[in-house]
Amino acid sequence: xxxxxxxxxxxxxxxxxxxxxxxxxxxxxxxxxxxxxxxxxxxxxxxxxxxxxxxxxxxxxxxxxxxxxxxxxxxxxxxxxxxxxxxxxxxxxxxxxxxxxxxxxxxxxxxxxxxxxxxxxxxxxxxxxxxxxxxxxxxxxxxxxxxxxxxxxxxxxxxxxx
Numbered sequence: 001x002x003x004x005x006x007x008x009x010x011x012x013x014x015x016x017x018x019x020x021x022x023x024x025x026x027x028x029x030x031x032x033x034x035x036x037x038x039x040x041x042x043x044x045x046x047x048x049x050x051x052x053x054x055x056x057x058x059x060x061x062x063x064x065x066x067x068x069x070x071x072x073x074x075x076x077x078x079x080x081x082x083x084x085x086x087x088x089x090x091x092x093x094x095x096x097x098x099x100x101x102x103x104x105x106x107x108x109x110x111x112x113x114x115x116x117x118x119x120x121x122x123x124x125x126x127x128x129x130x131x132x133x134x135x136x137x138x139x140x141x142x143x144x145x146x147x148x149x150x151x152x153x154x155x156x157x158x159x160x161x162x
Contacts, residue, residue, distance in 0.1 A: 017054070031073050043104060045072045074107035076160035083116070083156040088143055091150045095143040101160050109162040114138060119155040120147055127157060 014027035021027045034041045041047070047070045050062040079101060086095030101111055112135045117127040131142050148154075 034072055035074065041072045043072055043074045044108060046070075047072060071108060073109045073162075076101055076107045076109075076111060076162050077105045079158055079160065080105060083158060086141055086143065092148065093143050093145045094148055094154065095141065096156055097141045098158050100138065100140060106160070107162050111135065111160045111162050113161040114140075114158055115161070116142060116156065116158045121149070121152045121154055123153065124155045127155075130156075 014021055014029065029039075033039065034045075034047060046067075048065050048067075049069075050065055052062045053060045079099065081099045083096045083098045086097045088095040096116070098114070098116070114133045115129060116131040116133075118130045119125065119127050130144070133139060
């Protein structure tokens with residue numbers, strides 16, 4: 001068990017016989033754990049829980065299983081569309097545009113960062129970081145001149161973080 005000072009994080013279960021959990025009156029199970037084989041939940045599954053109390057006489061009955069609440073979230077998926085060439089591309093500069101992730105592609109969480117990579121003319125053999133955009137200032141476009149040589153082919157890709 002680890003603690004952030006206000007809640008305890010259990011590796012697989014929130015054991016109500018643990019005095020730390022009782023004192024905090026809370027425990028967390030991470031989305032990663034919920035998606036593990038132990039729980040088997042997937043994106044958008046409802047996280048359901050039951051609780052019960054214990055006193056000197058013993059354990060009480062379990063609470064009713066919740067029917068509303070948090071849905072399982074994941075890391076963002078691979079972007080469904082490729083980076084495109086912008087209208088301001090010319091012999092001296094490349095302009096690229098990309099599309100914001102939406103819906104399940106975001107992992108059902110707010111995207112906080114996009115990272116753009118290019119192959120620097122290596123025909124896709126070696127992608128290097130080109131640019132990072134951090135929320136809330138996403139532009140979804142970028143123009144650059146460094147390393148641009150007329151007649152060279154370039155490949156680009158991007159990834160999101162939530």
